[in-house]
Amino acid sequence: xxxxxxxxxxxxxxxxxxxxxxxxxxxxxxxxxxxxxxxxxxxxxxxxxxxxxxxxxxxxxxxxxxxxxxxxxxxxxxxxxxxxxxxxxxxxxxxxxxxxxxxxxxxxxxxxxxxxxxxxxxxxxxxxxxxxxxxxxxxxxxxxxxxxxxxxxxxxxxxxxxxxxxxxxxxxxxxxxxxxxxxxxxxxxxxxxxxxxxxxxxxxxxxxxxxxxxxxxxxxxxxxxxxxxxxxxxxxxxxxxxxxxxxxxxxxxxxxxxxxxxxxxxxxxxxxxxxxxxxxxxxxxxxxxxxxxxxxxxxxxxxxxxxxxx
Amino acid sequence: xxxxxxxxxxxxxxxxxxxxxxxxxxxxxxxxxxxxxxxxxxxxxxxxxxxxxxxxxxxxxxxxxxxxxxxxxxxxxxxxxxxxxxxxxxxxxxxxxxxxxxxxxxxxxxxxxxxxxxxxxxxxxxxxxxxxxxxxxxxxxxxxxxxxxxxxxxxxxxxxxxxxxxxxxxxxxxxxxxxxxxxxxxxxxxxxxxxxxxxxxxxxxxxxxxxxxxxxxxxxxxxxxxxxxxxxxxxxxxxxxxxxxxxxxxxxxxxxxxxxxxxxxxxxxxxxxxxxxxxxxxxxxxxxxxxxxxxxxxxxxxxxxxxxxxxxxxxxxxxxxxxxxxxxxxxxxxxxxxxxxxxxxxxxxxxxxxxxxxxxxxxxxxxxxxxxxxxxxxxxxxxxxxxxxxxxxxxxxxxxxxxxxxxxxxxxxxxxxxxxxxxxxxxxxxxxxxxxxxxxxxx
Numbered sequence: 018x019x020x021x022x023x024x025x026x027x028x029x030x031x032x033x034x035x036x037x038x039x040x041x042x043x044x045x046x047x048x049x050x051x052x053x054x055x056x057x058x059x060x061x062x063x064x065x066x067x068x069x070x071x072x073x074x075x076x077x078x079x080x081x082x083x084x085x086x087x088x089x090x091x092x093x094x095x096x097x098x099x100x101x102x103x104x105x106x107x108x109x110x111x112x113x114x115x116x117x118x119x120x121x122x123x124x125x126x127x128x129x130x131x132x133x134x135x136x137x138x139x140x141x142x143x144x145x146x147x148x149x150x151x152x153x154x155x156x157x158x159x160x161x162x163x164x165x166x167x168x169x170x171x172x173x174x175x176x177x178x179x180x181x182x183x184x185x186x187x188x189x190x191x192x193x194x195x196x197x198x199x200x201x202x203x204x205x206x207x208x209x210x211x212x213x214x215x216x217x218x219x220x221x222x223x224x225x226x227x228x229x230x231x232x233x234x235x236x237x238x239x240x241x242x243x244x245x246x247x248x249x250x251x252x253x254x255x256x257x258x259x260x261x262x263x264x265x266x267x268x269x270x271x272x273x274x275x276x277x278x279x280x281x282x283x284x285x286x287x288x289x290x291x292x293x294x295x296x297x298x299x300x301x302x303x304x305x306x307x308x309x310x311x312x313x314x315x316x317x318x319x320x321x322x323x324x325x326x327x
Numbered sequence: 328x329x330x331x332x333x334x335x336x337x338x339x340x341x342x343x344x345x346x347x348x349x350x351x352x353x354x355x356x357x358x359x360x361x362x363x364x365x366x367x368x369x370x371x372x373x374x375x376x377x378x379x380x381x382x383x384x385x386x387x388x389x390x391x392x393x394x395x396x397x398x399x400x401x402x403x404x405x406x407x408x409x410x411x412x413x414x415x416x417x418x419x420x421x422x423x424x425x426x427x428x429x430x431x432x433x434x435x436x437x438x439x440x441x442x443x444x445x446x447x448x449x450x451x452x453x454x455x456x457x458x459x460x461x462x463x464x465x466x467x468x469x470x471x472x473x474x475x476x477x478x479x480x481x482x483x484x485x486x487x488x489x490x491x492x493x494x495x496x497x498x499x500x501x502x503x504x505x506x507x508x509x510x511x512x513x514x515x516x517x518x519x520x521x522x523x524x525x526x527x528x529x530x531x532x533x534x535x536x537x538x539x540x541x542x543x544x545x546x547x548x549x550x551x552x553x554x555x556x557x558x559x560x561x562x563x564x565x566x567x568x569x570x571x572x573x574x575x576x577x578x579x580x581x582x583x584x585x586x587x588x589x590x591x592x593x594x595x596x597x598x599x600x601x602x603x604x605x606x607x608x609x610x611x612x613x614x615x616x617x618x619x620x621x622x623x624x625x626x627x628x629x630x631x632x633x634x635x636x637x638x639x640x641x642x643x644x645x646x647x648x649x650x651x652x653x654x655x656x657x658x659x660x661x662x663x664x665x666x667x668x669x670x671x672x673x674x675x676x677x678x679x680x681x682x683x684x685x686x687x688x689x690x691x692x693x694x695x696x697x698x699x700x701x702x703x704x705x706x707x708x709x710x711x712x713x714x715x716x717x718x719x720x721x722x723x724x725x726x727x728x729x730x731x732x733x734x735x736x737x738x739x740x741x742x743x744x745x746x747x748x749x750x751x752x753x754x755x756x757x758x759x760x761x762x763x764x765x766x767x768x769x770x
Contacts, residue, residue: 061538085364163557165590186536186561189604190597193559197587197597216568222541226564226609237604238597240586 019226031291031302034315041323042313046269046288048080048261052248053095053293054087060220063102066319071104073322080261081110084270086212086247086277088115088183088228089138091147094310112257114211114228114247115140118181119148121209121246125192131178134199136192136231137185141211145181153177154195159187163194173198182235182243183211184228186219197238208239212247214277218295232265248272249280271318273297275309288312290321403681404673407661410692413684417659418638420445421628422457424466424617426644427689431592434473435665437690442475442499444693452481457583457618457648459486459554459599462514483628484580485599485618486511489552490519491627492580492617502549505570507563507602508556509584517553524548525566530558534565544569553606553614554582555599568609579610582615583618585648589667619643620651625658642689644668646680659683 032038051057057067070305071081083095083106090098092111099106120143122133127150135141135155142155153174163171177199185192200206214227232243246252254265265286273295282289289311293299301307302314315321366651406414420601422428427470428438445452454466454477461469468478477736493504498521506512506525524545534542542562548570556563571577588598603614617623629636639658643649653660660682664670672678673685679737 060536163596165557165596169591170593171596186534188559188564190557190559190563193597193601197601198595201595213608215609216572219536220540221538223569225536225762226561226568228607229611230564230568230605231608233608234597234601234605236582237600237602237607238586240600243749 029310031311031314034290034320034324035315036326037322038313039321042269042288042290043077043079043321043325045267047075047263047267048082048269050082050084050257050268050270050282050287052087052270052272052274052278053083055218056271056278056292057083057104058102059218059295060085060222061098062221063104064317064319066168066317068103070319072321073325075106075187078223080113080263081106082257082261083110084112084248084253084257086114086182086214086228088113088118088141088211088247089186089219090115090140091143092116094140094143095304109260112253113144114183114253115144116191117246117253117256118183118209118211119132119144119150121244121252122150122179122207123148127179127207130176132174133181134174134177134180134196136188136196136235136267137181137183137228138187141181141183154192155189158192158195159189161189161191163191171195171198175203177203177206179207179209180235181211182228183208183232183233184214184219186225188231188234193234193238196235200235200239200241201251208235208241208243210243210245210247212277213245214274216296224296248274248277249284251281251285254281254285274284275302275307275311279309279311282311283309290315292317331348344575375573403683404662404685405683406759407684407686407691409684413640413659413661414445414448414450414692417450417640419451419453419632419634419640420454421455421625421639421641421653421658422667422689423641423645423649424454424642425458425589427477427642427663429473430589430666432473433592434475435688435690437688437693439475441690441692442477446476451634452477453483453632454481455483455619455628455652457485458588459484459489459511459582459586459618460509461486461511462518463487464514465511471627471732481525484511484515485554485624486515488617488624488627489517489554489582490521490671492615492623493521494519495627497548498578501545501547503545503555505548505551505567506546507559507567507606508554509558512554525563527558529563529566530556530560532560532562533659536564542566542569542681544573546574550578551579551606552580552582552601553599555585555588556602559602559605560640564605564609567606571606571610571612578614579606579612579614581614581616581618583648584616585645588668595667619645619648620655622652622656625656626738629656646673646678650680650682653682654680661686665689703727731745 044096048276059062085095090113092113095111095113096106096108117190129149132151132153134153135145137155139156142152145152167305171194173195180196182196200208210232211228213229213232214230216224217227219225228324236242268287268291270278270282270287271290271292273292275291275297279289279291291297291302291314293314294317336678409643427435429435442452463479463484465486466482467477467479500520501525503522504516506516506523509527513523513526514736542565544566551567551570553567571579582599584600584603585598586597586600590596607613638655640661641649641653641656641658642663644660644663646662646668650660650662662668662673662682664685665688
């Protein structure tokens with residue numbers, strides 16, 4: 018991956034975004050990478066000022082990319098969501114962790130005759146199918162229940178070669194058991210996590226447990242650690258770079274989570290901007306136990322518009 | 328008349344030694360022959376030392392057990408050869424249940440007799456299980472159904488441990504406990520006088536992630552107890568997460584963190600470690616674990632019964648819970664191979680937990696000490712002199728040493744008076760403290 022020296026100011030305190038440094042930032046980057054939950058929207062509600070800000074950035078020739086850890090939707094489904102919210106974003110500009118999971122299997126030449134068990138939503142299943150893989154589980158297993166009579170064996174498909182775990186609000190014991198058996202008993206079975214976010218804004222009013230919960234459950238029953246394809250892993254950056262002929266130092270990652278968004282940006286060598294419209298508050302940022310300092314921070318994305326006086 | 332006397336030296340081997348094992352040392356046999364052939368009184372062909380073994384173990388497991396024993400010499404885990412010695416060295420036995428006493432709903436062979444025997448020797452028996460689905464009372468019923476004589480007061484499940492822990496820290500009675508777990512936990516909390524929310528009831532609750540939806544949670548929840556939960560769902564995860572993240576000082580207690588459990592005897596099932604892992608994932612906090620291998624239950628028991636930990640032997644089938652529990656607690660540990668751990672797992676280079684002893688199952692406590700192996704000395708033994716005896720003794724000793732057995736040995740002399748009257752032989756009897764004479768066979 019082409020990148021300049023890693024961000025040397027990762028331990029210096031984050032700068033509040035002002036009119037002056039916002040202009041500098043804008044001039045120094047060619048692409049803005051946005052997280053979605055807590056940055057663009059909260060649940061199904063758009064955050065104030067987003068459409069105008071995105072339009073302004075596009076008008077200045079900046080490329081826009083949306084990098085989300087939320088694996089419940091596929092890229093196509095995300096494009097639909099954007100459209101529903103009045104934003105014009107194409108599928109190619111979206112990099113969801115559901116897409117990342119399918120791509121991980123593709124680049125690692127996962128045999129198409131092997132199957133993938135999904136603990137997660139429709140998004141993962143769709144992306145896997147688009148990539149030519151056979152997906153089991155997912156929404157299908159929502160209503161399934163395990164039986165525990167002594168003559169009843171819980172069966173699992175021996176051809177499952179990978180278990181992909183992501184955010185699953187329909188998590189149940191059946192899925193946990195199925196995934197556990199595949200990982201523990203199918204030789205060489207992969208354990209892939211779309212992401213490990215602990216909580217997220219699945220609705221506008223409060224935080225909800227994230228994929229970190231489902232992944233934690235499977236770690237607990239298999240005593241194995243997963244391959245993480247979503248932020249802060251820079252796996253998705255590879256695909257991004259293929260699409261844009263840019264150096265990562267000419268990119269700015271905008272997110273609301275320090276240990277995923279900001280860390281992702283730093284790991285990849287991008288500039289980083291934290292917004293306080295999501296899971297992170299000023300006190301979390303300033304807390305001595307926090308070791309991740311973005312380059313800049315501001316309340317919300319539309320501050321960029323406001324500060325530039327446009 | 329030539330009387331063919333047979334002096335049989337009978338080697339009482341441990342129950343884990345099979346006959347095939349002893350054949351492994353043919354070299355010694357020949358060595359013995361050679362040495363003996365140099366004796367003046369005997370010709371090489373007239374004196375043969377033969378191993379003839381009878382094993383009391385016929386199961387596959389024991390064969391494997393022996394195989395491992397011969398090829399690897401680990402400083403730690405010893406096969407249990409002298410059960411009596413272990414039994415007399417402790418006052419209390421703590422037994423795990425799954426894989427030790429029963430497997431699913433089936434009792435393991437020989438358990439009732441073993442427990443009876445231990446009781447008859449005045450040993451205190453305690454049963455400690457990480458399974459939190461039942462309360463002590465419900466476990467008492469299970470023991471009863473299986474025909475075992477065990478009282479409720481002897482049972483310590485992790486469901487009980489959670490309630491006992493809250494009691495020990497004077498958890499305020501006006502605070503509530505949110506439970507991600509099953510009935511056993513609820514019952515124990517109730518018995519201890521604590522208010523609880525959650526449990527299996529919340530397994531049917533569904534949420535819809537839509538705009539304007541807010542999930543409320545009780546701000547009086549001061550502790551979230553997480554254990555094995557077959558009715559696990561997102562509602563419970565969110566409720567528990569909100570309590571832990573938002574209620575100041577809220578405790579996060581785990582009954583146990585077992586990765587898998589044997590709900591049925593046929594296969595493994597995702598265990599409490601899974602539910603606990605889920606809450607760790609969403610709260611980014613580590614829980615306080617009350618079940619094995621945490622020593623909370625051990626400390627509680629020692630205190631309650633007034634027993635010294637050095638007087639306890641922990642018997643279990645899992646290294647990372649049962650054996651670690653015993654070691655952390657400072658007591659003796661015995662691993663049984665009747666549950667989830669196999670001998671190869673115990674001896675794998677990846678395993679760093681070595682119990683003091685291991686054996687196939689607890690009914691091995693009942694097994695007769697001797698699986699006799701005869702060492703036959705054939706030939707005319709009537710005119711042995713002192714030097715001959717010395718040589719015979721040395722040879723026999725080296726064979727036994729080569730066997731690496733710490734078993735008690737018996738000398739069965741054909742012409743006891745003749746042989747044992749020799750000072751060397753009787754001194755052998757005295758020095759080794761383990762040679763006795765018994766009637767012999769005459770071929």
